[in-house]
Amino acid sequence: MEEFEASTAAKKTKTIYISTVFGIAMVLLMVGMLGLILVHANNLSRYIKENMVVNVFVDEGARETEVVQFQQKLANDPHVKRSQYVPKEQAARNLQKDLGEDFVKFLGVNPLSPSIDVYMKADYANNNDLTRFANELRKNPMVKEVKYQQSLVDQMNQNMTSITLVILSFTAIFLVVSIALINNTIRLAIYSQRFLIKSMQLVGATKGFIRKPFLLYGIWHGLLGALIATIILVGTLYLAYQQVPDLVVLQNYVEFGIIFAGVVLLGIFISGFSTFLAVNRFLRLKIYQLYR
Structure with missing residues (x-):
């Protein structure tokens, strides 16, 4: 028992x-x-932050070697994750792919400018740092315009x-x-x-x-x-x-x-x-x- x-x-x-x-x-x-x-x-x-692009459009009169050097300088910036030089021909091909038609043939000229695609590090992908970064870039005489989606960054x-x-x-x-x-x-x-x-x-x-x-x-x-x-x-x-x-x-x-x-x-x-x-x-x- x-x-x-x-x-x-x-x-x-x-x-x-x-x-x-x-x-x-x-x-x-x-x-x-x-x-x-x-x-x-x-x-x-x-x-998402590190894949948000900042488009830096450069003057068409700038020599390609100078643009490439400028792109390499940006790539070494501590705020930048990576950067990529996009010649105007490559920019046209990319836009043609997005539009689905040959706009260069229609216009008879390529209106696009060469650019540098800059991808920021996540810690600096905010409007304050991006505005400061863009203002510094605009001081370079080679830079014609800097664009990024400010509203998208905020949202x-x-x-x-x-x-x-x-x-x-x-x-x-x-x-x-x-x-x-x-x-x-x-x-x-x-x-x-x-x-x-x-x-x-x-x-x-x-x-x-x-x-x-x-x-x-x-x-x-x-x-x-x-x-x-x-x-x-x-x-x-x-x-x-x-x-x-x-x-x-x-x-x-x-x-x-x-x-x-x-x-x-x-x-x-x-x-x-x-x-x-x-x-x-x-x-x-x-x-x-x-x-x-």
């Missing part, structure tokens, strides 16, 4: 711990998902700022909820062991001795839950990149690694700390309070 009861208790405890691990995993999965969404949103913003920066703030707000809220859920899950798991904790205390075991195995189990469960969440996140990323190949331009393995490491550390910390608090709570209770 005693063996049957011991076996039943062991199975019940095992079930509780398994549910605890999966509960931690699901909560950490959602936190990791929000982290990946935030990383992709930030990378999308950077990609893009405002939209990305709003999106980032919304995602950060959801992440912060969900992080608080996650901590509360994991804490409650672990407290319920420790609750089933409250009589064992009190029995060990009554026979003279120190608080540190009692607390140690529970803390180790808590850390282990947090690690298992985090690893399960990380595996699911990796699988989700793989499927996303398979279904939408264009997302490859947004991937950043360093940032993904930071997210995964953060999920693992968060799982270990919250699980270990919640276990510490739960065990301490039952260590402070009187015997008659265990039945409440």
